[in-house]
Amino acid sequence: xxxxxxxxxxxxxxxxxxxxxxxxxxxxxxxxxxxxxxxxxxxxxxxxxxxxxxxxxxxxxxxxxxxxxxxxxxxxxxxxxxxxxxxxxxxxxxxxxxxxxxxxxxxxxxxxxxxxxxxxxxxxxxxxxxxxxxxxxxxxxxxxxxxxxxxxxxxxxxxxxxxxxxxxxxxxxxxxxxxxxxxxxxxxxxxxxxxxxxxxxxxxxxxxxxxxxxxxxxxxxxxxxxxxxxxxxxxxxx
Ligand SMILES: [Zn+2]
Numbered sequence: 569x570x571x572x573x574x575x576x577x578x579x580x581x582x583x584x585x586x587x588x589x590x591x592x593x594x595x596x597x598x599x600x601x602x603x604x605x606x607x608x609x610x611x612x613x614x615x616x617x618x619x620x621x622x623x624x625x626x627x628x629x630x631x632x633x634x635x636x637x638x639x640x641x642x643x644x645x646x647x648x649x650x651x652x653x654x655x656x657x658x659x660x661x662x663x664x665x666x667x668x669x670x671x672x673x674x675x676x677x678x679x680x681x682x683x684x685x686x687x688x689x690x691x692x693x694x695x696x697x698x699x700x701x702x703x704x705x706x707x708x709x710x711x712x713x714x715x716x717x718x719x720x721x722x723x724x725x726x727x728x729x730x731x732x733x734x735x736x737x738x739x740x741x742x743x744x745x746x747x748x749x750x751x752x753x754x755x756x757x758x759x760x761x762x763x764x765x766x767x768x769x770x771x772x773x774x775x776x777x778x779x780x781x782x783x784x785x786x787x788x789x790x791x792x793x794x795x796x797x798x799x800x801x802x803x804x805x806x
Contacts (some may be wrong), residue, residue, distance in 0.1 A: 581606055582648050583637065602652045609633040612656075615774060619749045622756050624769035627657060630745055634773045638744060642687045650690035653744075653772050658694040661770075665695055665740050668768075671759060673743035673751055674703040674726055691772055692742040700739070702732040702762070703755055716748060723754035728762065735763035746771040 579588045581603035588603055611629040618624065628634050641649040654661065672688045689699060709725045739759050746752060752769045759767050 582652050600655050601648070602655060606633075607656065610637070615776075619769060620753055620756055622752075622767055622769055624746070624749070624752065624771070626746060626771045626774040627654070628773040630747075630773040630775045638687070638773075641690070645685035647685075647690060650687060651694065653691050654694040658696075661695045662697075665697060665738075668697055668738040668740045669734065670695065670697050670699050671702050671734070671739050671741050671755070672699060673741070673755065674705045676705040676708045688742060688744050691744055692770075695740075695742075697740070700732055700734060700737075702729055702734055703727070703758055704729050711747065711751065719748050719750040722750045723757065726754055726758065728758060733762070734759055736765050738766040739764040739768075741767060741769045743769075743771045744773065746774040 579601075580586060581588055582601040583606040584603060586603060588600075609631075610633050611631050612627060613629050614625065614627055616623060616625045637649060637652070640646050641653075670692055672686065672692065675686060675688070703726055706725055706727050709722075711719065711722070714722070741752060741755050741759065743752065746769075752771070756767050756769065
């Protein structure tokens with residue numbers, strides 16, 4: 569089944585450029601710009617935790633594939649790549665957050681002007697809700713350059729943008745990646761101080777402890793083995 573939009577050309581995966589038609593189960597769904605193989609390589613795993621009492625959801629594990637895709641998105645100002653990340657979640661997100669406003673993770677304004685492209689805003693455009701650019705960075709500090717202790721003080725590099733009001737509004741704070749959660753924490757604090765009626769955090773990916781990932785894989789295999797054992801026993805008993 570092809571969408572009306574794509575009936576002039578064979579749709580292709582925007583990550584590996586292989587044609588989607590007849591390639592995998594993707595054909596069953598319209599408007600997915602990523603094939604199942606690339607999607608699985610992104611390690612889709614919806615994780616929900618709480619940060620300072622606020623619900624924080626993410627959709628992917630930050631692995632090499634996600635890192636490369638983000639790099640391409642940022643480095644090449646690739647709008648098509650930005651579309652890919654949340655493509656499989658967008659219907660659900662649009663419904664769930666239909667009366668919310670989005671506040672993107674702050675970036676250093678001068679940097680965006682130079683690039684003309686903000687990857688966080690482009691990625692979360694999938695939700696189709698208005699942006700309130702409420703928080704800005706006061707200097708060009710990069711998370712990656714900070715150690716754990718410095719990251720906890722990220723709030724010192726953030727400021728509220730004059731004239732933006734979130735009072736009484738439901739605010740979804742969005743970011744491409746969550747590592748320590750320090751930025752999200754500092755921003756949530758600012759949003760609540762400025763009267764947001766409700767705040768949630770949504771990040772495309774989050775880093776997980778490699779040890780935990782290994783363990784979770786083992787436990788999944790163990791689970792499968794347990795099921796196989798059960799089935800065997802049932803067969804023996806019947
Ligand atoms: Zn692909």
